[in-house]
Amino acid sequence: MVEIQDLHKSFNSNLVLDGVSFNVDEAENMVVFGRSGTGKSVLLKCIIRLMEPDAGDISIDGRDVLQLDGKELNLLRKDIGFLFQGAALYDSMSVRENLEFPLKRNFDLPQSEIDERVYKVLDAVSLEEAVDKMPSELSGGMRKRIGLARSIITNPNLMLYDEPTTGLDPITAKEISTLILELQKAYKMTSIIVTHDLLCAKIIADRAIVLEEAKIIHSGNIDELVSSNDPFLRNFFSDEVIENNRS
Amino acid sequence: MNNSSTSNKYFDVAGKRLANFFEMIGGLFTFSIRYVKEVFLPPYEADQVRKHMIDLGMMTLPIVGVTGFILGFVIAMQLQPVLVRFGAEAFLPGSVGITIVRELGPVITALIFAGRVSSGIGAELGSMRVTEQIDAMEVSGVNPFRYLVVTRIFATTFILPILTVYVIFIALIGAYIAVVIVQNMTWEYYVGRVIFAVEFGDAIPGISKTFVFGYIVGLVGAYKGYTASNGTEGVGKASTSAVVVASLLILIFDMVLVKITLWLWPTI
Numbered sequence: 245m246v247e248i249q250d251l252h253k254s255f256n257s258n259l260v261l262d263g264v265s266f267n268v269d270e271a272e273n274m275v276v277f278g279r280s281g282t283g284k285s286v287l288l289k290c291i292i293r294l295m296e297p298d299a300g301d302i303s304i305d306g307r308d309v310l311q312l313d314g315k316e317l318n319l320l321r322k323d324i325g326f327l328f329q330g331a332a333l334y335d336s337m338s339v340r341e342n343l344e345f346p347l348k349r350n351f352d353l354p355q356s357e358i359d360e361r362v363y364k365v366l367d368a369v370s371l372e373e374a375v376d377k378m379p380s381e382l383s384g385g386m387r388k389r390i391g392l393a394r395s396i397i398t399n400p401n402l403m404l405y406d407e408p409t410t411g412l413d414p415i416t417a418k419e420i421s422t423l424i425l426e427l428q429k430a431y432k433m434t435s436i437i438v439t440h441d442l443l444c445a446k447i448i449a450d451r452a453i454v455l456e457e458a459k460i461i462h463s464g465n466i467d468e469l470v471s472s473n474d475p476f477l478r479n480f481f482s483d484e485v486i487e488n489n490r491s
Numbered sequence: 492m493n494n495s496s497t498s499n500k501y502f503d504v505a506g507k508r509l510a511n512f513f514e515m516i517g518g519l520f521t522f523s524i525r526y527v528k529e530v531f532l533p534p535y536e537a538d539q540v541r542k543h544m545i546d547l548g549m550m551t552l553p554i555v556g557v558t559g560f561i562l563g564f565v566i567a568m569q570l571q572p573v574l575v576r577f578g579a580e581a582f583l584p585g586s587v588g589i590t591i592v593r594e595l596g597p598v599i600t601a602l603i604f605a606g607r608v609s610s611g612i613g614a615e616l617g618s619m620r621v622t623e624q625i626d627a628m629e630v631s632g633v634n635p636f637r638y639l640v641v642t643r644i645f646a647t648t649f650i651l652p653i654l655t656v657y658v659i660f661i662a663l664i665g666a667y668i669a670v671v672i673v674q675n676m677t678w679e680y681y682v683g684r685v686i687f688a689v690e691f692g693d694a695i696p697g698i699s700k701t702f703v704f705g706y707i708v709g710l711v712g713a714y715k716g717y718t719a720s721n722g723t724e725g726v727g728k729a730s731t732s733a734v735v736v737a738s739l740l741i742l743i744f745d746m747v748l749v750k751i752t753l754w755l756w757p758t759i
Contacts, residue, residue, distance in 0.1 A: 294626050318632040332627035335618070346631040 245270045245434045246291070246402065251300035253286055260286050261297070262458035273428060273435045275445040275466070277480070278455035284438040285329070287455070288404045291436070292324055293317060304402060322350050325400035325433070329407045331391030333379040339366075339390055340375050346398050365393040368427060385416035389423070396427055403428070405437040409444045421447040442470070442481060454480070515736070522714045526644055529637050536642045543646035551607050551654060558603050559596070559658035563665030566590055571673055580674065584681050585688025587666040592689050593697045596659040598745055601704035604651055605737040609712035612643055613733035616716025617726035625717070640717055644709035651705030652698050696752040703748065704741050711737040 246268040253261040260283035268274045278284045289295040291302055293309060302309040307320060333342050343362045347353055353361075366372045369389040379387060388408065395403060408424060409417035421444040428435050428448070437448055445452060446466050454462040454469065454477065462469060462477060470481050567587050574580045616639060619625050628635040667681050712733045719729040 289626075292630055294629060321630055321632045324630070326627070326630045328623045328627055330622055332623040334624055334627070335622075345633075349631065349633045 245272070245305060246436065247301070247303040248287075248291070249301040249303075251287070251290060251302065252298045253283065253290060253295065254298060259458050261290070261300075264300070264455070264458075264460055266453055266460060266463065268434055268436060270434055271428075271432055273425075273437065273448050273450045275449035275452040276436065276438045276455060277440060277445065277452055277469075279440070279480075282455045283458055284455055285406050288326070288406055288436065288438055292321065292326060292404060318350075322398055323401045325395030325398065325403045327388070327391050327395050327403070327405045327408055329410055331379075331387040333382075333387055333390060333394070335379055337379075338375075339371075339377050339379070339382075342379070342390065343394050343397055346394065350398065361397055365397045368396070368430070369393045369423060385412055385420065388412065388416075388420055392420075392423065392427065396431055396433075399431065401433060403433045403435045405435065405439070407439055407441075408437065409439065409441045414443070417441060417444060418447070420444075424448055442466075518718065519710065519714055522640075522717075523710060525636065526641060526710065529634075529641050530645060532637070534637075536638060539638065539642040540645050543643055544650045547608050547611075547646055548650045548654060550611070551604055552657070554607060555600050555603050555654055555658050556661050558599060559661035560665035562595060562599055562658075563587065563591060563662030563667075564669045566595065566662075567666035567669035568673075571670070581684075582688075583670060584666075584676075584684035587670075588663060588685035588689040589693055591659055591662045591666070593693050594749075596662055597655050597697050597701045597704065598741070600655045600658045601651060601701060601708070601741045602738055604647075604654065604705070605708045605711075605741060606734050608647060609708045609715075609733040609737040610730045612647075612709065612712030613715040613719075614726055614730040616640075616643075616713060617719030617729035618716075620717060620719045621722050621726060636717075640713045643713050644706060647709030647712075648702055648705040651708065652701045655698060655701045692756065696748070696756075700745065700748045700752075703744055707740045707744065708737050711740065 248267070249265050251261050251264040252259075264283075264287065266274070276284050276287060286295060290297045291304075291309070293312075297310070300310075304320065305323075307316075309317075309320065312320060333339075334345065337345065340362060343365065344358055347358050347361060362375070363372060366375060369392055371386060371389050371393070374382060374386060374390065379390070382390065392408075405424065409420055412420060421441075424435070424437070425448050427433070435448070437445070439445055449466050452464065452466055452469055453460050456476060462472070462474065469477055472478070567583065570586055570590075571580065571583055574583050574586065616625070619639070625635045625639070628638065663685060667676075667678065670676050670681065715729040715733040715736070716726075719725040721728075
């Protein structure tokens with residue numbers, strides 16, 4: 245589904261991705277771990293070409309992303325959902341308008357079908373009552389849910405999540421993680437999730453990679469990574485290790 | 492030694508500011524070229540343009556109206572004793588009319604519009620940029636430049652001339668009230684003298700240059716907001732610098748356009 249080969253990206257002299265390569269299979273959930281500032285979000289933005297990598301190859305469903313022109317890129321983006329760290333809801337639009345926006349702009353659908361899809365995704369995130377609210381009236385968790393609803397309303401094949409649980413309390417973070425997993429199963433989506441929330445990763449991930457100093461230093465399933473004797477991983481997951489030891 | 496290092500520091504700061512200034516001018520030029528390329532391409536966001544024209548026009552209407560009234564009133568009061576000194580007080584309506592129509596109406600309206608609208612566009616787009624709303628739009632397969640930038644620049648370009656005509660009208664009313672306070676003059680006589688003095692040759696260059704001023708207001712506000720960075724601090728900077736740059740460019744372009752007009756039509 246997604247193939248990344250030898251990806252390089254730097255900002256002036258700051259190298260953030262140095263030969264990153266990995267594959268994500270269809271309907272797989274891949275978590276990208278790493279400390280803050282290690283290029284996780286940059287990786288996601290390169291995949292969807294919000295940023296241009298310096299070198300490397302990105303392929304989605306056999307399409308060479310870096311060779312696509314503007315129209316082809318827009319077509320590809322219709323098949324991809326992106327949940328931003330702060331949800332990125334349009335402040336000047338109500339929840340309904342936020343959800344309708346990608347449908348009205350990209351698809352020639354009758355209003356009845358648009359309404360149907362709006363209520364379907366709101367039902368999926370359990371927020372039907374928020375349909376006419378403005379984003380400023382929503383809590384952080386609600387904004388994330390609406391952001392998620394907006395991302396899946398076009399029925400994407402691939403979902404990219406940028407820190408989906410950052411800034412949320414542990415209970416809401418767990419709810420969002422569970423919701424992401426449920427939606428992934430319901431919509432049969434492939435997902436790449438950037439996070440440093442181990443609980444979120446444990447709920448969602450089929451497989452994980454760890455980025456450090458612009459390179460992938462480990463990959464495998466979560467249990468392997470958490471139980472690894474590697475000093476970096478032991479340090480990275482130390483809080484969780486302490487918590488497990490206590491219990 | 493100390494003096495030399497202090498002066499080097501000043502040169503460094505001045506050099507950086509100069510580099511930033513030229514970078515901004517280059518950025519505005521590139522932004523402008525992109526606007527010209529995209530404004531003619533479908534989809535045409537007519538609804539958005541109409542919405543921005545109404546919003547921006549209604550937002551600015553009260554403040555430019557009050558400013559126009561005061562402008563006309565003050566010009567008439569200032570001119571009246573001067574014209575009396577030369578025994579030319581009969582020329583008061585015509586002088587006020589020509590001053591307002593040719594220069595002060597368009598420029599003052601544009602400066603007020605820049606203060607209100609350029610900063611607003613800068614803050615709005617800047618906020619959308621730093622909260623990733625512009626990225627979200629791009630990911631949705633929507634061209635954010637066309638949806639957010641082209642529509643706003645188009646709206647400011649065409650709403651400012653309308654506002655200017657309105658301000659000129661209000662300013663002439665203000666001037667009439669000032670005239671009536673000091674000398675007896677009927678409205679019909681006043682309007683007749685203004686119409687007699689102000690020709691199309693005065694009105695057309697005056698109104699025409701406001702299309703350029705409107706374009707500048709939209710362009711600078713959109714450029715500053717669209718390229719904002721560094722969180723809320725960046726949004727604040729985008730908003731304030733948009734006003735400063737737009738106002739300065741309006742005055743520079745006014746100087747250039749007046750010179751070009753007089754060069755092309757010396758009898759105007």
